[in-house]
Amino acid sequence: MESTQKQRKSLSQIVRTNAFKEAVLGILFALPWLIRLFVMNIYPIIAAFYYSLTDYDILNAPRWVGFDNYIKMFTFDKLPMKALYNSAYYSLGAVPLGLLLALFLALLLNQKIRGLSFFRSVFFIPAIVPAVASSVLWLWLLNPRVGLINYGLTSIGLPRVPWLSSATWIKPAFILMSLWGVGWTVVIFVAALQDIPRHLYEAAEIDGAGTWSKFRGVTLPLLSPAILFNLVIGIIGSLQIFGPAFIINRGPTGGPQNAGLFYVMYLYQQAFQYINMGYASALSVIIFLIILALTLLVFRSSSLWVFYESEGRK
Amino acid sequence: MSQDITGSVTTETYTDSKLTGYRVTQLIQRGAIYLILIIATAAFLIPLVWMASTSLKAKQNVMAMPPTFIPDPVMWSNYPVAMTSPGFDFPVLLKNTLLYAVLETFGIVISCILVAYSFARMRWPGRDFFFILTLASMMIPGVVTLVPLFVMFSRMGWTNSMLPLIVPGFFGSAFNIFLLRQFFLGIPIELTEAARVDGASHWRILWQIVVPLAKPAIATITLFEFLFCWTDFMGPLIYLNRESLFTLSLGLYAFRERWQIRYDLMMAAAMVVTLPILILFFMAQRTFIEGIALTGVKG
Numbered sequence: 185m186e187s188t189q190k191q192r193k194s195l196s197q198i199v200r201t202n203a204f205k206e207a208v209l210g211i212l213f214a215l216p217w218l219i220r221l222f223v224m225n226i227y228p229i230i231a232a233f234y235y236s237l238t239d240y241d242i243l244n245a246p247r248w249v250g251f252d253n254y255i256k257m258f259t260f261d262k263l264p265m266k267a268l269y270n271s272a273y274y275s276l277g278a279v280p281l282g283l284l285l286a287l288f289l290a291l292l293l294n295q296k297i298r299g300l301s302f303f304r305s306v307f308f309i310p311a312i313v314p315a316v317a318s319s320v321l322w323l324w325l326l327n328p329r330v331g332l333i334n335y336g337l338t339s340i341g342l343p344r345v346p347w348l349s350s351a352t353w354i355k356p357a358f359i360l361m362s363l364w365g366v367g368w369t370v371v372i373f374v375a376a377l378q379d380i381p382r383h384l385y386e387a388a389e390i391d392g393a394g395t396w397s398k399f400r401g402v403t404l405p406l407l408s409p410a411i412l413f414n415l416v417i418g419i420i421g422s423l424q425i426f427g428p429a430f431i432i433n434r435g436p437t438g439g440p441q442n443a444g445l446f447y448v449m450y451l452y453q454q455a456f457q458y459i460n461m462g463y464a465s466a467l468s469v470i471i472f473l474i475i476l477a478l479t480l481l482v483f484r485s486s487s488l489w490v491f492y493e494s495e496g497r498k
Numbered sequence: 499m500s501q502d503i504t505g506s507v508t509t510e511t512y513t514d515s516k517l518t519g520y521r522v523t524q525l526i527q528r529g530a531i532y533l534i535l536i537i538a539t540a541a542f543l544i545p546l547v548w549m550a551s552t553s554l555k556a557k558q559n560v561m562a563m564p565p566t567f568i569p570d571p572v573m574w575s576n577y578p579v580a581m582t583s584p585g586f587d588f589p590v591l592l593k594n595t596l597l598y599a600v601l602e603t604f605g606i607v608i609s610c611i612l613v614a615y616s617f618a619r620m621r622w623p624g625r626d627f628f629f630i631l632t633l634a635s636m637m638i639p640g641v642v643t644l645v646p647l648f649v650m651f652s653r654m655g656w657t658n659s660m661l662p663l664i665v666p667g668f669f670g671s672a673f674n675i676f677l678l679r680q681f682f683l684g685i686p687i688e689l690t691e692a693a694r695v696d697g698a699s700h701w702r703i704l705w706q707i708v709v710p711l712a713k714p715a716i717a718t719i720t721l722f723e724f725l726f727c728w729t730d731f732m733g734p735l736i737y738l739n740r741e742s743l744f745t746l747s748l749g750l751y752a753f754r755e756r757w758q759i760r761y762d763l764m765m766a767a768a769m770v771v772t773l774p775i776l777i778l779f780f781m782a783q784r785t786f787i788e789g790i791a792l793t794g795v796k797g
Contacts, residue, residue: 203621209700210620217613218628220669224647225635231646242649289538295531305783306539310546312775312786314729316750317768321549323754324761330561332548339564364545368790375791424641427731431751434758448641455645456736465645472642479637 232472235465242461253466263442263450264467268474270355271447275422277359283414286366287407290373304374308367319431322361323348348432351443358444361428369414376410377403405491412482412490419478423471424448447471549772553577553765560762573762580766585741585752588770595745598663598734599727605667606674606723607716613670614678615704619690629679636672648736662737663730667723674719677793681715682708718789721782728775746771 211218236253238246257264289307293300310318325332326347334344347357380403388398426448430436436453438445447467455464547567552560553576554569581588616622617629651662685708693703709716734748744752753767779786 206620206700207622210616210622210625213612213616213620213700214622214625214628216609216668217632217670217675220666220671221628221631221635223650224643224666224669225638228643228646228650229638231649232642235645235649240649242652292531292535292538295528297528297531297535301783301787303535303539304787305779306542308786309776309779310542312725312729312779313546313772314747314750314775315731316729316747316754317549317772320750320754320764320768321545324552324765325545325548327761330563330565332544332565335563335565364542367542371787371790372793375787420637420639424639430735431731431754434755451641451644455648461645461649468642468645472639475639476637 229472232465232468235462236469237466238462240461240465241459246462249462253463254470256463257466257470263438263445264447264470266442267438267445267447267450268471270443270445271423271425273355274358274362274425274446275419277356278362278422278425279415279418281359282363282366282369282418283411285363286369286373286414287411289366289370290377291403293370293374294377300374304371307370311365311367313365315427316431318361318365319428322357322364322428323432326357348444349440351439351441354439354444358425358428358432362422369418372410372414373407376407380406408490409492412486416479416482419482420475423475423478426452549765549768552761553580553769555762557760557762576762576766577770580753580763581770583753583757583763583767585756586749586767587741588749590742591744591746591749594660594743595728595747598660598730598745599724601660601664602667602727603720603723605664605669606671607720609668609670610674610678610719611704611709611716613675614682615700615708617675618679618682619703619708620700632672632675636676644736651737657737658739658743659737660743663727663733673793674723677719678712678715681712681792685711714785714788715792717782717785718792721778721785721789722793725775725778 235246237248237250239249239252240246293303297303313321326334328334328344328346328349331347333347338344345353347353384402384406385398388402393401425446429439429444429446429449430452433439433444433449436449436457438449448471451464451467451471454460454467551567551569554572554574555576556569556571556573559566559569580586617625617632647662648657651657656662656665689707689711690703693707698706729747730745731747731751734743734745735751738744738748741752750767750771754764757763
């Protein structure tokens with residue numbers, strides 16, 4: 185009896201304490217996000233796995249089909265692998281070239297030059313041009329007959345490139361377009377470069393380090409967290425390329441010989457043109473697992489090549 | 499060089515000639531850097547200049563070879579024609595875009611401030627677990643949630659309305675929460691603790707101390723969220739099928755479908771969609787550049 189009374193007392197005391205009030209208020213503040221986390225992140229992933237095992241058109245209840253959707257996408261439907269190949273091709277071109285170009289431009293901007301903010305703005309502006317506007321602009325620039333790019337190529341003696349109307353050139357064309365929008369990464373790299381303490385370079389100079397060894401020994405290690413961040417963002421983003429290709433191909437179609445059919449476009453086609461929600465979910469599960477595996481791989485490997493300042497101090 | 503032969507060289511002249519040599523190589527280096535930067539500037543800007551130039555050309559001059567950058571005659575009338583053409587009803591598109599961008603951004607900013615403060619400055623059971631879950635959720639590719647969310651919203655009868663685009667904003671978003679939390683953590687704890695001791699509530703501390711100090715971060719998420727909504731293509735494409743609901747991005751896509759050979763008008767429409775963003779950039783340049791540094795380096 186006595187002990188329960190004691191417990192009750194303490195319980196009511198707890199309720200009145202500041203810590204308890206703060207906990208209630210804290211949960212209340214965070215509640216909208218906790219709801220969204222479950223309703224729009226966790227539940228949809230579970231639902232996607234479930235739908236992927238069904239035949240589902242929204243109007244009728246999902247019908248269980250086991251692994252049929254997965255069997256279909258890996259066997260008699262040839263397009264998912266084609267689209268995956270296209271997206272991987274794009275990603276393998278756009279991500280490394282984008283990082284290299286951004287790094288190159290950022291290093292130039294970091295050379296104590298005049299007009300830093302002017303050049304930085306110039307490189308950044310294309311990155312904020314709305315995707316639809318930049319896509320129609322590039323459609324025009326890449327016009328095989330009267331486009332500015334081919335005019336430039338022919339005026340320096342190079343042959344015309346059929347760009348968007350050729351199975352060989354359509355993906356390089358999209359990679360080229362993506363490089364135009366590299367400014368976001370340039371700005372990140374410039375900021376990271378400016379964060380590198382001067383005294384590190386001075387110390388390296390005293391040790392007799394040349395330009396290259398300063399770059400290898402100081403710049404690159406201290407830039408590596410920013411490179412990791414952009415690499416991860418780049419992989420996740422580029423494998424999901426959709427907007428520019430959808431706009432240029434006029435819908436979720438593949439262009440010449442489906443060479444411009446990217447994975448998410450095929451998924452869109454299945455989900456929103458044919459209302460094959462089950463099949464589309466299976467497609468989404470596979471790309472989810474691929475992106476997850478790649479992201480984990482990059483993070484795992486990062487202990488080998490990413491340098492954090494706090495580590496150095498230990 | 500001659501100094502070596504005579505062998506009777508003073509240190510002074512030696513360092514002098516070494517310095518001039520150093521200066522010359524430095525000068526060449528500088529020159530090369532500026533040359534590359536100028537070439538890069540041309541490469542990045544010419545497409546935009548070409549868009550502006552084409553948008554002002556007469557129909558018969560658009561495909562002239564060799565291409566010219568200065569339109570003659572200057573066809574300002576391309577703009578009114580483009581902005582009232584079927585499928586690109588500019589006032590309606592602008593109204594819809596602003597409705598989406600302003601409301602969604604407002605929702606994001608309000609909700610993320612509250613959630614970020616809760617994660618940064620309040621103690622509650624499970625907080626750290628949910629924060630890690632929040633970080634992990636940023637790694638979820640949008641494509642995997644696409645179909646279930648569409649199914650959910652269409653069951654709720656929300657498709658063909660702005661609701662699926664706007665309402666989620668009021669429930670926060672992982673990246674913005676993360677960004678604000680990091681910034682809030684950087685605010686000296688003494689400031690908020692002193693106010694606590696004085697008996698100020700969390701609500702008051704948040705709005706009277708933390709938010710004013712976090713203005714740069716809040717400006718950043720406001721700007722980027724607005725930019726995201728303005729340029730968003732996939733969201734409106736999936737949820738808005740009626741033309742009266744189209745946003746500028748979607749309207750421009752419809753325009754491209756219908757007028758695919760009129761590059762003059764297409765570029766005028768593209769300019770109309772792009773210019774507000776460029777104006778926003780020139781007005782808030784510092785917030786853009788510093789905000790990206792905030793997201794990319796400290797993030």
